[in-house]
Amino acid sequence: MASAAAAKIAEVRETTRVERIGAHSHIRGLGLDESLEARHVSQGMVGQMSARRAIGIVLKMVRDGRIAGRAVLLAGQPGTGKTAIATALAAALGHDTPFTSMAGSEIYSLEMGKTEALTQAIRKSIGVRIKEESEIIEGEVVEVQIERPATGVGTKVGKLILKTTEMETVYDLGGKMIDSILKEKVQSGDVITIDKATGKITRLGRSFARARDYDATGQQTRFVQCPEGELQKRKEVVHTVTLHEIDVINSRTHGFLALFSGDTGEIKPEVREQINGKVAEWREEGKAEMIPGVLFIDEVHMLDIECFSFLNRALENEMAPIVIMATNRGITRIRGTNYKSPHGIPLDLLDRMIIVPTSPYEEKELREILSIRCEEEDCQMSDNALTVLTRISKETSLRYGMQLIMTSSLIARKRKAAEVDVEDIKRAYQLFFDEGRSVQFLKEYQQEFMFNEEDAIEMDTS
């Protein structure tokens, strides 16, 4: 009995989570308490207390939804948790607030212009909440009576008796309803819903009370409980759609095809204007709520001067989302110009932003992060090994340290050990170069490589 239960649990584990493990998949939120103070280690976030607090305030701003068109810049060295903070913000916002994440270089595409790509990204980050209401009649069919006139022509009349667990009533049927009942092949024992506005009949399945243990039953027969409560119900459904989705529907006659083929192409400005008008009308009538979301642009220094001036303008719009950008560059050339500027962002745009710096992790924090990652990657590591790995991450980079977790765990598994020990880490460290050693190696053996030119190796990073 116990073993059977255990087998069942194993089965469940296998089927529920087949998600792949990404670099930031351990993050579940910003790890703040009620007063927006950052807890040291919480929800997968470690350290970066001041940056997390700052983003916590941004989160509050977004939740209240009062302020639109603000820009936030996350600036810091590589591997200081900029993307982690953005991921955490997305997780903390929940599924209802639109969050669009893009890399700066994504806007360069042959299919659409740069500004079009930016506009789409912006409109993907603005949600519209609408409510749909319908009156339905839902119940189990007790009896259908349909009387055809003896002559075969003329109007048919019929009766439909429906019940729920609480009540039962008779409906007289008109000709149209009789037709759709015949079409749906409704018979006694079915559970059906009738949409009052359109008269559409939907069969939900057979009632459990009518379930018989026959040998030959159709496979599709679905058994459902007899509905509870009233027969006549009001159904309210709230949808959250983004402006971009509405754009796409209206820019094509077969909107839904465009949604799934992924080829949306450029959307005409007239369509956008129409949508804006319609949404404004809905808002005035109290039919819609705007949800300004978050647009996250990683590697923002990859945008060029045209995009920056476009962003400048787009942020002025009252329907603009909150834009969060991240960069790891210092003073560098603005793409598309010969001018240098901090973070590769023009000064006028920089002036509009609030800048949140991230700082390199302390050794203690590195250890915390690595142990969280070990857990995420299902890898048992001894204390000594973790200390060595922390040391390595401190000297090289956190990313390299995280790579070593999986590689050393595979090495440990090969020697059939239950947990990763110092020797596995050492072996992985010897097998795989970090960036520093790779550069050193190249410097030493440069002569032996092909097409090697002395001192011409300066990477153009703009």
Add this chain to the structure above:
Amino acid sequence: MQDVQNQKSFQYLYEVETLAQDILTDKETKLDLSNSRNKFREAFRALQGVEDRRTWMQMGSVFVERPTEECKRILLNEIANADKDIEGLDKSIKSKLHKLRDLEHEPRLEGFTLNPISAAEAKALHKAFGAV
């Protein structure tokens, strides 16, 4: 005993339970109203097929004979009243539910205070997104 009544947790539980009971009562009333509305409708439909000029009606425990037209009018009136009462109950249940969720520290249900979009607009959306 006096002490217990002044305790904060007691007060809290009292509030939550009263509100929840209110909602249950409202639901019950709605069910009754809906049931009687169905009965009125059935009666009205039955009268439509009747040729007699006068009809017997049971009001409470008394039978009265009134002209058929007047009976129909009374029934229609009752149906309209029931509709209005159910509408009101719907609204009050909704606001009470919001209050209850606040008391229980559950997240707010967003968007249910909006006016509904028209049926045509809803249909267009469903066409685009498939059946939601």
